[in-house]
Amino acid sequence: MRKTSIKDIALKANVSIATVSYVLNGTRNVRPETHRRVTEAIEELNYKPNDIAKSLKRNRTNTIGVIAEDITVFNAPEIIDGINDYGDRHELQILLVNLRLDKRIGRNFGDTDVYRKYAENAVSELLRKQVDGIIYIGVHTRDLTGLIDVEGKPIVYTYGYTQDNLSIQFNDEQASYEAMAYLVSKGHRRIAIISGLMDSIPSRHRLKGYYRAVTEFELPFDPLLIKMGDWERDSGYRLTGELLDLPEPPTAILSMNDVMVVGVLQMAGERGVSIPGELSVIGFDNREFSDYLQPSITTMGLPLHEMGFQAMESLYQLINGNQVHELKMPECRLIERSSVKDLHR
Amino acid sequence: MRKTSIKDIALKANVSIATVSYVLNGTRNVRPETHRRVTEAIEELNYKPNDIAKSLKRNRTNTIGVIAEDITVFNAPEIIDGINDYGDRHELQILLVNLRLDKRIGRNFGDTDVYRKYAENAVSELLRKQVDGIIYIGVHTRDLTGLIDVEGKPIVYTYGYTQDNLSIQFNDEQASYEAMAYLVSKGHRRIAIISGLMDSIPSRHRLKGYYRAVTEFELPFDPLLIKMGDWERDSGYRLTGELLDLPEPPTAILSMNDVMVVGVLQMAGERGVSIPGELSVIGFDNREFSDYLQPSITTMGLPLHEMGFQAMESLYQLINGNQVHELKMPECRLIERSSVKDLHR
DNA sequence: ACAATAAATCTAAACGTTTAAATGGCTAAA
DNA sequence: TTTAGCCATTTAAACGTTTAGATTTATTGT
Incomplete structure (x- = not known):
């Protein structure tokens, strides 16, 4: 037997299907008596x-497509949660496509071209399903400009850079600067930085923030304090070794993510260098484990939920044909824990 | 201007819309010449x-609804990844609803009734969108039986127990037993266990596995070695204290999750008890951080991807009206790291 | 009581597909 | 040359809604 439709209830309530539609949507006035009959039929x-x-x-x-480069990467779930949060409030639903790039290509996604085809597939799936718009969730990546063609549908990117579309990001440069400012406020002046892969745009921005801090606070500038990591633990380990080998080692390290801090801790442990006693460290990301390490690590927390929320909000405006108002960049927040020593005390 | 439809291409190719549909779907023979004209029109x-x-x-x-109790909880992304993996291969798409229970109610979701309304909302949203079936991803929870009514649509649960529907789970009892067997193989006999919340069904199963191991391996049975935790770090910390205070402390602890192991490590550190030197520990979950802790911890890895994959597979059978064949339970796998000492050496 | 107007309801088309059934043209057998 | 049978194609209805515009019914003011 067919599921009951508007037609059945029209029949039962002895009205036309139009009337039923009107009571369902409240799009036109209907007499209380009629209204009652209809709702009763609906009920029954x-x-x-x-x-x-x-x-x-x-x-x-009322469905938006969400393309996640890899949903198992730490940032995606929180961002999706933010998207969902906004979606709940505006009756928007989420059609999720997971590119599974991490599993398919490996952690540091190679050339953009390699995954363009995955992205294109995802988009055309979504377009066939007539989504009202698309949100693309990247990971630390290179420029995504021109990656995909959405046939005129609105799209907003988040956690991934692009020049030809709206893109929600936090201010990497500022975040990095603030982390530095915090270290300086604790009396540190000889501060090293361990970067992520340099083909990643956030890495470059964060490095700029570092330079700005060095300049503004008139810290000693020493190229030897600048180390190029690759986001992975081992690079944190190795580069901390190099840093400790310096004739004049830094008193603090700013690491561009928490994972590399794990390596920092490990090397420090092996060298008998106490953290934060002899070496302070700040991470980035505020991963769950940063609270579990010993010592728990101070880190720059990312506004992931907010980014998702705002991406969805902007998309919603776009869908409704509105201009997107001034974009407030969601802000990072330093999570103070126990990996930084206050040198003033 | 309207988007181009089958109608436009019929017009252009000078055939009926039915013919277009036939070439699109390959549902009937069409003359090569006609076929060419149609595909050309489609192209143009x-x-x-x-x-x-x-x-x-x-x-x-061809859309299935996925309800996640909370997508930011560690198990959800991997399970969804598995769902997605199967979905990719069968052209099934995912309509995601995130209940956000963790954020809305707090970590240890109280009474089932409290979140029934969220679940019901989710289900009715999905049904309106005419999903072909539903997958419900729980967290460590109590019995979900009778939680929601899906109006006859197929539904399968995963990572959450239910009696009136299909439910994909791993064998908690066996996993726990195997962890114990591993410890025994390393010469441990006095083994403590720190459980999760006891209103959670996995907790009970895992405890059963513990008992079975104690019996089968004829380990000394001591009620003092059985500690009731609550999944959180602090309980691991506190209960480890109690265990170390015992006149005859255990040589190993089996913790029902990795988070509580963090507490174990912390307490051991404070008491100057070396791990694994004087105390071994095994966790559950194989969380990313279990590899980052010092020492890195040996833990029972959950087959999350596989669970999602299998949930989707079963659902697909159900949707196509097939009986679901014998259910092979996905298996946990012990991840050996450095938190267990081999007493034989 | 009767227009004139307002309010409620209905009719019918449309959205973009699929598909059963009808039609037409061709081939091959008689 | 007819005719049966097959193949390719078309016709038309249907899926469950929304929504202009037409029509009916109710409410005014005189």
């Missing part, structure tokens, strides 16, 4: 609207 | 099919 027949039909007619699905 | 007009219309007619969306 246990009618459930069919959004597919509605979407077809309205040419609007 | 850059036609993109509209799955919404197709779904309406076919009464099948």
